[in-house]
Amino acid sequence: MDLQAFKQRILPVQGRLFRLAQLFLRNREEAEDALQDVLMRLWSNRQQLDAYHSVEALAVQMTKNLCLDRLKAHRRQPVTATDDYQNVLATDDSPYRQVELLDSASQMQRLIDALPDQQKLLIHLREVEDYSFDEIEQITGLTTNNIRVILSRTRQRLRDDYLKVNNNETGY
């Protein structure tokens, strides 16, 4: 795999890998650092990449493992960096609504952070990256049924947790 092929096959995935790293590390710099690490590893092993059925699945696996390793090594909770959402949500909404959105977004982020790693990964791959069950199967090694069940549970749990937090806050 030469530089051209690498650019064509790996670099388009870097957005996905970055978001995955963000999911775990919750910090832009650290996520970029992890992403660069993964990409450089792929680059230095580019001779062997052709042997893999799906380089993207490999890259996702590598990113996930690297992030989890780093979290374990640092022995600390991911740093919450909500500023990313300010950029993302900067629309023509009113400032009040922006704050509200930002608030609920960071709420949702905390809820996701509280999920077990597997649930976190599965729901991210499905909801954010639009991976099919087959693709998730390739990455995680779980069966489609398993994936379906975990996904279903995670979706329900997220909503339940969200309702719980908001009912407490608003005093329902």
Place this chain on the structure above:
Amino acid sequence: MKQAIDELLERYYEGETTLAEEKRLREFFQQETIPPHLQSHAEQFRYFAATREQQPSAAFTQQLATKLTRPEPTRLLGLTPWTLRLAASVALLLLGFVGGIFYNQHQNPVADAPLPSAVSPAAEMKKVLAFSSLSETSASERIQAVNQSFEMTQADQATTQLLINTLNFDANVNVRQAACQALTHFEHEPGVREALIQSLSIQTDPNVQITLIEMLVAIKEKRAVQEMQRLAKRPQVMDVVRQKAQEGINSLAQLS
């Protein structure tokens, strides 16, 4: 529509929806106005939709691009270290050989200087002993030239003739003596023995005469007896020589 969304949501929480259906749900919840009873579902979809927009910073992608392109040459070098090492060692080896050849070529003219004369000592000798150059060469040079004949295993007619001439006509006694000794080396060459016998009558120096007698005895030349008898009877020859001639006659006579 709303019915459809409700139904989709139900399947969504069961994990039964397809990607296309999930896209519909996502788009639905991106709307400004969402029915109140669906409000509680909205946040997840909004959150995930927002997350989709995250991208690594431009600075990062730029940095990555330079990282990917810059180390390329060193990586290529790193990929084939053994070929490079092989090439270097072969080059070094060749350099050594070439250097050695050049060194030899420059050394040889000095080391080989005496060789050409060794290849043709006869020619060298002829040049020195040539009668015409007698006045230009010293006695020691001529002795050296004569002695060169010792190195020769075979001599041609010209060489023996040259030595005979030296023996008979050289101005220096020592050179004649050396020529005499040299000629005994070539005793089997035609004309050499005869020339030695003849020379016995020509020589007047006692040293050369004695040497000649000794040599003739050594090569067991019986034909020299007559010459020796004549020498022994000649009154002007020194007593020592006459005595030596008598001894030679006796020892040659004993051989028969």
